[in-house]
Amino acid sequence: PRWVYGFGNGSADGDAGMQALLGGKGANLAEMDRLGLPVPPGFTITTDVCHWYYRNGRSYPPGLIGQVRDSLARLEAATGRGFGDPLHPLLVSVRSGSRASMPGMLDTVLNLGLSDATVDGLAREAGDERFAWDSYRRFIQMYADVVLGVDHDAFEEELESYKDEAGYLLDTDLSASDLATLVDRFKEIVAEATDRPFPQDPGEQLWGAIGAVFGSWLNPRAVTYRRLHNIPDDWGTAVSVQAMVFGNMGTTSATGVAFTRNPSTGERALYGEFLINAQGEDVVSGLRTPQYLTRSGAAAAGSDAPSLEQLMPELFAEFRAICDRLERHYRDMQDVEFTIERGRLFMLQTRGGKRTAEAALRIAVEMADEGLILPDDAVARIEPASLDQLLHPTLDECAPRDVIAAGLPASPGAAAGRIAFTAEEAERLRSEGHDVILARTETSPEDIHGMHAAAGVLTTRGGMTSHAAVVARGMGKPCVAGVGSIRIDPKARTLKASGRVFGDGDTITIDGTTGQVMAGLVPMREPELSGAFATLMGWADEIRRMKVRANAETPSEARAARAFGADGIGLCRTEHMFFDDGRILPMREMILAETEEGRRAALAKLLPMQRRDFTELFEIMHGRPVTIRLLDPPFHEFLPQDPAEIDTVAATLGLEPERLAERLKALSEFNPMLGHRGCRLLISYPEVAEMQARAIFEAALIAGRSTGAPIIPEIMVPLVAARAELDFLKARIDAVAAAVMAETGRRFRYQVGTMIELPRACLMAREIAESAEFFSFGTNDLTQTTFGISRDDAGGFLQHYGQKGILKFDPFVTLDRGGVGELVETGVARGRMARPDIKLGICGEHGGDPDSIDFCEELGLDYVSCSPFRVPIARLSAAQATL
Ligand code: ADP
Ligand code: MG
Numbered sequence: 073p074r075w076v077y078g079f080g081n082g083s084a085d086g087d088a089g090m091q092a093l094l095g096g097k098g099a100n101l102a103e104m105d106r107l108g109l110p111v112p113p114g115f116t117i118t119t120d121v122c123h124w125y126y127r128n129g130r131s132y133p134p135g136l137i138g139q140v141r142d143s144l145a146r147l148e149a150a151t152g153r154g155f156g157d158p159l160h161p162l163l164v165s166v167r168s169g170s171r172a173s174m175p176g177m178l179d180t181v182l183n184l185g186l187s188d189a190t191v192d193g194l195a196r197e198a199g200d201e202r203f204a205w206d207s208y209r210r211f212i213q214m215y216a217d218v219v220l221g222v223d224h225d226a227f228e229e230e231l232e233s234y235k236d237e238a239g240y241l242l243d244t245d246l247s248a249s250d251l252a253t254l255v256d257r258f259k260e261i262v263a264e265a266t267d268r269p270f271p272q273d274p275g276e277q278l279w280g281a282i283g284a285v286f287g288s289w290l291n292p293r294a295v296t297y298r299r300l301h302n303i304p305d306d307w308g309t310a311v312s313v314q315a316m317v318f319g320n321m322g323t324t325s326a327t328g329v330a331f332t333r334n335p336s337t338g339e340r341a342l343y344g345e346f347l348i349n350a351q352g353e354d355v356v357s358g359l360r361t362p363q364y365l366t367r368s369g370a371a372a373a374g375s376d377a378p379s380l381e382q383l384m385p386e387l388f389a390e391f392r393a394i395c396d397r398l399e400r401h402y403r404d405m406q407d408v409e410f411t412i413e414r415g416r417l418f419m420l421q422t423r424g425g426k427r428t429a430e431a432a433l434r435i436a437v438e439m440a441d442e443g444l445i446l447p448d449d450a451v452a453r454i455e456p457a458s459l460d461q462l463l464h465p466t467l468d469e470c471a472p473r474d475v476i477a478a479g480l481p482a483s484p485g486a487a488a489g490r491i492a493f494t495a496e497e498a499e500r501l502r503s504e505g506h507d508v509i510l511a512r513t514e515t516s517p518e519d520i521h522g523m524h525a526a527a528g529v530l531t532t533r534g535g536m537t538s539h540a541a542v543v544a545r546g547m548g549k550p551c552v553a554g555v556g557s558i559r560i561d562p563k564a565r566t567l568k569a570s571g572r573v574f575g576d577g578d579t580i581t582i583d584g585t586t587g588q589v590m591a592g593l594v595p596m597r598e599p600e601l602s603g604a605f606a607t608l609m610g611w612a613d614e615i616r617r618m619k620v621r622a623n624a625e626t627p628s629e630a631r632a633a634r635a636f637g638a639d640g641i642g643l644c645r646t647e648h649m650f651f652d653d654g655r656i657l658p659m660r661e662m663i664l665a666e667t668e669e670g671r672r673a674a675l676a677k678l679l680p681m682q683r684r685d686f687t688e689l690f691e692i693m694h695g696r697p698v699t700i701r702l703l704d705p706p707f708h709e710f711l712p713q714d715p716a717e718i719d720t721v722a723a724t725l726g727l728e729p730e731r732l733a734e735r736l737k738a739l740s741e742f743n744p745m746l747g748h749r750g751c752r753l754l755i756s757y758p759e760v761a762e763m764q765a766r767a768i769f770e771a772a773l774i775a776g777r778s779t780g781a782p783i784i785p786e787i788m789v790p791l792v793a794a795r796a797e798l799d800f801l802k803a804r805i806d807a808v809a810a811a812v813m814a815e816t817g818r819r820f821r822y823q824v825g826t827m828i829e830l831p832r833a834c835l836m837a838r839e840i841a842e843s844a845e846f847f848s849f850g851t852n853d854l855t856q857t858t859f860g861i862s863r864d865d866a867g868g869f870l871q872h873y874g875q876k877g878i879l880k881f882d883p884f885v886t887l888d889r890g891g892v893g894e895l896v897e898t899g900v901a902r903g904r905m906a907r908p909d910i911k912l913g914i915c916g917e918h919g920g921d922p923d924s925i926d927f928c929e930e931l932g933l934d935y936v937s938c939s940p941f942r943v944p945i946a947r948l949s950a951a952q953a954t955l
């Protein structure tokens with residue numbers, strides 16, 4: 073079998089479609105090569121080798137060594153150099169790359185092939201001894217760290233002490249002979265730490281590096297990253313070996329990274345950073361402050377350092393043309409890495425760029441407008457869950473701000489919280505219920521769990537492409553990076569800014585959109601849903617078949633639902649209306665009444681309140697459908713539980729506390745979730761259903777008149793298991809409707825349907841549908857009753873299920889297709905047998921979950937209903953489900 077694929081000189085064996093085999097990096101290097109772009113030649117060892125490696129006790133498949141030898145020979149021919157050749161040494165980088173990009177997770181080794189034998193050759197060829205010895209020094213350090221596991225601090229310390237001895241301040245003060253001495257010392261460090269001399273044979277170096285890349289697939293950082301991003305462990309990594317080009321050969325050399333559009337805002341403008349006379353990760357390491365690629369980029373950031381556009385205008389033009397070409401070719405914003413070696417440009421990587429949700433929207437919409445992609449593609453590209461980020465608050469512009477520092481606006485949005493100086497502390501404060509701002513000099517992959525726990529991230533070093541910036545953008549968390557004027561001392565646990573000291577318990581606010589850092593908590597404002605967001609949602613609305621309703625009962629929820637574009641209300645939980653101050657009293661009177669007359673008297677007090685509630689809801693929804701569920705929870709939920717409260721409540725109700733306690737005892741149930749609730753309660757006390765039905769009908773008439781929009785209320789009976797339950801209540805509701813019509817002399821339409829939330833209801837759906845005009849699948853209860861798992865108690869053990877791999881997802885978040893889904897499907901099919909045009913919807917939490925929405929589309933449901941703030945996510949998901 074073929075284990076190795078070459079690239080270079082425009083004749084790559086692979087292409088962009090082979091990401092699974094060659095990894096994203098290898099596949100895209102091949103693709104760029106095919107496009108005729110300047111890519112240093114090399115070859116990629118496939119992910120199949122990685123699989124083989126792990127299945128066979130970390131060894132290599134037969135044939136690999138020969139194939140690598142042949143590829144290396146071709147590389148020597150292509151570059152006119154020899155691996156280990158003292159006169160014209162071939163140096164390579166050994167790079168990892170999986171199908172999904174895993175920034176910073178797997179380590180790259182540069183300058184491989186340098187040795188005592190080749191360093192002079194490099195010096196002669198480059199005409200620069202210092203460069204050659206510096207490269208050798210860096211190589212030993214990197215190789216020792218990545219491949220041999222020697223802590224790189226040992227080298228840094230050696231370097232610092234050497235500089236001290238020599239009285240130097242900067243690395244650039246070191247001469248070639250200084251560096252040669254340092255190389256000797258570095259080799260000693262390696263020999264001491266590993267009991268073996270530093271490998272001088274380039275073949276040994278190469279296989280050491282290849283093994284380290286494959287080995288790094290299972291390093292803890294990589295494993296954590298994959299777990300957080302749901303990347304399967306069995307994808308494996310490929311290894312690309314590529315001829316080195318040098319961005320550190322003096323002032324006509326440089327290295328940099330760029331996005332073809334602005335990854336924070338999506339603006340159509342080349343965006344990136346570079347460093348003159350630098351190599352590899354120098355740009356993103358945060359150790360030197362990079363310069364901007366474009367004039368406008370530098371201006372926007374207030375940077376005085378000249379841009380690449382100014383320094384090397386011709387090269388910049390070439391680079392810009394390549395970026396345009398790549399963007400048109402991939403039809404997406406690209407994240408590229410490049411190096412300039414003595415005035416020659418080389419492309420080292422391209423991939424789809426990570427971006428904020430805001431940028432993703434703007435880029436998708438603008439690319440569709442530019443004709444690069446279709447509106448359908450634009451809709452398909454946006455991750456529905458990412459819309460959440462846009463729905464997050466920004467700082468209130470009018471609120472006073474106590475600005476203490478400013479840095480780079482690395483990831484937009486505002487956040488406030490207590491200062492945490494370490495990732496562990498961030499996690500702890502979060503678990504104690506505090507919002508947290510993680511404040512670090514810079515972040516590394518070890519900080520990822522802390523970044524997850526934090527509401528926002530602040531760093532004092534590093535640029536827009538630093539680790540903190542990239543990871544925060546990916547997580548959709550606000551981040552301000554490179555705040556040079558702040559001093560963070562994690563040992564003393566202080567943050568100093570503007571001559572002030574902040575520490576434990578202090579709150580700060582960051583604004584990742586402007587880069588400001590403020591003392592205290594600055595009030596925030598809800599986001600605007602216009603521009604690209606509105607355009608894209610408009611396209612989604614044209615594409616989607618299913619309606620999206622909201623679960624809403626209060627006027628403010630209903631208004632939010634409308635603002636987010638809900639097509640109606642799919643679930644109005646009426647019980648929530650009884651908890652208000654003015655209502656709980658008559659509600660309790662009703663529950664505690666001994667007789668039907670007593671109950672009716674209390675209900676009469678509740679009627680006008682409910683009528684007002686429903687009128688307002690109908691008015692806000694302006695003729696859009698509203699499904700109102702009759703009272704569902706057991707009575708005891710409305711009564712005081714705490715003994716201290718019992719006395720006061722008894723007093724307000726004019727009851728003896730003993731009587732109240734007795735009644736409470738009578739109402740208490742072993743298993744309330746499966747107890748006297750839903751239609752069972754309404755069958756015991758039909759006067760409750762009658763009051764609610766009357767309030768609904770009267771409100772519909774009032775709102776119909778005030779809005780001029782005819783209202784057809786949908787009354788939903790909860791927890792039905794048998795048709796007879798529904799029939800009993802439907803008869804009462806119909807009787808109330810007839811009475812209201814007679815009293816008012818006005819006819820109106822309405823529908824009576826049921827919530828399908830018990831397994832039996834799914835099975836008996838055909839019979840039930842003979843009476844029900846609509847079904848709404850209440851998948852929260854249906855999941856509870858199907859699994860026999862109480863949702864309120866599940867947190868404790870479902871967590872273990874997740875950790876132990878028993879359940880791969882939380883069935884209360886994502887609909888369990890195999891079990892619960894099967895019941896829903898049965899309910900749908902049987903319901904349609906009795907009533908082919910029965911209206912079908914879903915109103916559990918799953919109504920806002922993209923995967924579950926997909927399933928609803930497959931079943932051909934008429935609508936999904938979810939909480940108001942998830943409505944945009946559901947609209948987009950519903951559109952994607954049809955594509
Ligand atoms: P990562 O996946 O962490 O981005 P890369 O394999 O892209 O790792 O390597 C990191 C950096 O090393 C690149 O951005 C580039 O600057 C440098 N690099 C890699 N290969 C070469 C090469 N052949 N010549 C010069 N620089 C290289
Ligand atoms: Mg890296």
Ligand code: MG
Pocket residue numbers: 409421
């Ligand atoms: Mg890279």
